[in-house]
Amino acid sequence: MNIILASTSTLFGGEYLAYLKEELIQLYKEIDEIIFVPFARPGGISHDDYTQKVRLFFETINIKVKGLHEFVDKTEALNNAKGYFTGGGNTFLLVKTLHEENLMTVLKQNIENGKPYLGCSAGSNIGGQNMKTTNDMPIVYPSSFECMALVPFNINPHYLDPNPELKHNGETRETRIKEFLTQNDIKVVGLREGNWIRKIGDAITVEGSELTRIFEKGNEPYEIEAGTKL
Amino acid sequence: MNIILASTSTLFGGEYLAYLKEELIQLYKEIDEIIFVPFARPGGISHDDYTQKVRLFFETINIKVKGLHEFVDKTEALNNAKGYFTGGGNTFLLVKTLHEENLMTVLKQNIENGKPYLGCSAGSNIGGQNMKTTNDMPIVYPSSFECMALVPFNINPHYLDPNPELKHNGETRETRIKEFLTQNDIKVVGLREGNWIRKIGDAITVEGSELTRIFEKGNEPYEIEAGTKL
Numbered sequence: 366m367n368i369i370l371a372s373t374s375t376l377f378g379g380e381y382l383a384y385l386k387e388e389l390i391q392l393y394k395e396i397d398e399i400i401f402v403p404f405a406r407p408g409g410i411s412h413d414d415y416t417q418k419v420r421l422f423f424e425t426i427n428i429k430v431k432g433l434h435e436f437v438d439k440t441e442a443l444n445n446a447k448g449y450f451t452g453g454g455n456t457f458l459l460v461k462t463l464h465e466e467n468l469m470t471v472l473k474q475n476i477e478n479g480k481p482y483l484g485c486s487a488g489s490n491i492g493g494q495n496m497k498t499t500n501d502m503p504i505v506y507p508s509s510f511e512c513m514a515l516v517p518f519n520i521n522p523h524y525l526d527p528n529p530e531l532k533h534n535g536e537t538r539e540t541r542i543k544e545f546l547t548q549n550d551i552k553v554v555g556l557r558e559g560n561w562i563r564k565i566g567d568a569i570t571v572e573g574s575e576l577t578r579i580f581e582k583g584n585e586p587y588e589i590e591a592g593t594k595l
Numbered sequence: 596m597n598i599i600l601a602s603t604s605t606l607f608g609g610e611y612l613a614y615l616k617e618e619l620i621q622l623y624k625e626i627d628e629i630i631f632v633p634f635a636r637p638g639g640i641s642h643d644d645y646t647q648k649v650r651l652f653f654e655t656i657n658i659k660v661k662g663l664h665e666f667v668d669k670t671e672a673l674n675n676a677k678g679y680f681t682g683g684g685n686t687f688l689l690v691k692t693l694h695e696e697n698l699m700t701v702l703k704q705n706i707e708n709g710k711p712y713l714g715c716s717a718g719s720n721i722g723g724q725n726m727k728t729t730n731d732m733p734i735v736y737p738s739s740f741e742c743m744a745l746v747p748f749n750i751n752p753h754y755l756d757p758n759p760e761l762k763h764n765g766e767t768r769e770t771r772i773k774e775f776l777t778q779n780d781i782k783v784v785g786l787r788e789g790n791w792i793r794k795i796g797d798a799i800t801v802e803g804s805e806l807t808r809i810f811e812k813g814n815e816p817y818e819i820e821a822g823t824k825l
Contacts, residue, residue, distance in 0.1 A: 377762035408770055409777035455774050457733075497733050502771040503687075503740060504727050504778045510736045523765040532607035533788065535753040540638055541732040544685050547639035548734045558763065 367392065368482040368515055368564045370489035372522045372556035372573075374453055382422045382485075384559065388572075390426050392481050396447035398429040402472075404462040405454025405487040419452060433468075443471045446480065453486030453522075456499035460491060461507035473513040482515070486522045489556070493519040498545055498553050500538075516562060516569055517552070518595070519545075524555035524578060539586065546582045553580040554595065562595070569595040597622065598712040598745055598794045600719035602752045602786035602803075604683050612652045612715075614789065618802075620656050622711045626677035628659040632702075634692040635684025635717040649682060663698075673701045676710065683716030683752075686729035690721060691737035703743040712745070716752045719786070723749040728775055728783050730768075746792060746799055747782070748825070749775075754785035754808060769808075769816065776812045783810040784825065792825070799825040 369385070369392055376384050393399065403415040410418075416432035423430045430450075436442035443449075449472065451459070463469040469491070476482045484492050490499045492515040496507075500523060527537040536544075542553050554562065560573030571577045576588040589595075599615070599622055606614050623629065633645040640648075646662035653660045660680075666672035673679075679702065681689070693699040699721070706712045714722050720729045722745040726737075730753060757767040766774075772783050784792065790803030801807045806818040819825075 406774075406777070407766070409774055458774075458778065497735070499733065500765060502728060502730070502775060503733060504771075504775040506727075506740045510733060523763065525763060525765065533753065533755060535730060535755065536637070541734075544636075544639055544688075545732060545734040547636070548688065 366477060366515065366564050366566065367479060368476060368492065369484070369561050370492040370516070370520055370556075370564075371483070371485045371561035372489070372524065373558040374485040376559060380422075381418065385483075385561070386426065388561070388563075389483065392483060393426070393428055393448055396481065397427065398431070398446075399423070399448040399450055399481075400433050400442060400446040401430050402433045402449065402451040402459070402463075402488070404434070405452060405456065405459035407452070407454035410454075415452060415454075419450065439466055439468055440471050443468060443475055446475070448481040449476065450483040451485070451488030451491060453488060455504055456487040456490045456496050456501045457503050457505050457507055459487045460496050460510065460512065461505045463491070464508045469511075469513060473515070476513065476515060489520050489522050489562070492516060492562070494551050495519065497549060498542060516564060516595070519551050519553045520562065521553055521555045524557045539580075542580045542586075546580060550582045555580060555586075560591070571595055596707060596745065596794050596796065597709060598706060598722065599714070599791050600722040600746070600750060600786075600794075601713070601715045601791035602719065602754065603788045604715040606789060610652075611648065615713075615791070616656065618791070618793075619713065622713060623656070623658055623678055626711065627657065628661070628676075629653070629678040629680050629711075630663050630672060630676040631660050632663045632679065632681040632689075632693075632718070634664075635682060635686065635689040637682070637684035640684075645682060645684075649680065669696055669698055670701050673698060673705055676705070678711040679706065680713040681715070681718030681721060683718060685734055686717040686720045686726050686731045687733050687735050687737055689717045690726050690740065690742065691735045693721070694738045699741075699743060703745070706743065706745060719750050719752050719792070722746060722792070724781050725749065727779060728772060746794060746825070749781050749783045750792065751783055751785045754787045769810075772810045772816075776810060780812045784808075785810060785816075790821070801825055
């Protein structure tokens, strides 16, 4: 396998995907075209507009982009593609659409056969075992929460430390993930913005500029450094 | 109907339910016992421990509390009860449990027949049309997102304004609710902590110390004051 699952597409004050540019040149070095999966639609953006935004970035590294929504036969399009990118937005909408069109398994099989994959945020959530550690609002009802299981754990993208100054009684991210672990026995990787999971073959590491927080059932959460194997 | 749907159980620096005490004396003035629905389990707390926490508060206003989990026949228990309180925690876990045991409809019918109901946070979400505007993590998969529809809109509890100082790329609450409105045509009441919905008969008002933010499909969000009819 040859995949990147990133916490976010965009760092604070940065341009879209800019912080990942060198990594993406490596990820896609043997291909010149990818299919973009726009179904998560951040802020309700149209499939076309979202694909155009992605296309503008990928022009800078000489990779052509086709939107998956442009194809009548999406299964065939995925099977014929050279590589993939799934962008962020609403994970419920993304997973519902992929399951409705029976595309989750098709995408998974192609990636497991070695085609390069980039996921950001919601696109990283679907690389995990299931979407039960997304931060998103359940604006639609998917037929299942199961995902591609490209890695043997779940991802919590945009991981955020508790803010001791906040006079607000909503649950912290850590509390939410601990609630997940009362109902599930799956490791959760709390990926802070700036970090990503890199899987090459069977080797999985965490990369990026920040520490990464790991949550496991029955253990206290702990931090790992960039380069650590998972 | 005679219900309160509150944003939160606890204000910053306050005691459990303390800010609602006078309202709850009024809500429950004709009864001396309620059933508590503990299924949302905040932080994974046990049903017994959660019920005990609730019991301690309600002793101060001379109302006895029984936990719904204590009954073998929960439908009969709800039908025999004089009033109800559903506490906060994880809305997915709450809704899954209520649907699994076919209790959502039983609770709804009893409340529509006039028995008093208090919901806080997740317990308020289930008073809305569906749970698609919860803030919670989808740690379990409910058989449906449909809720009791005690009011003709959805509630977003713990509503939080965007923080312009936050260097974080996760979606704001407002962005999430706007994404909901791209997929659904249901009014959303953004209930800040300190506020609650009060329904007496057919009259619905918003109450509390803060303004309340209303989101509707096709309109810009707007603010309403305490006392406004909904």
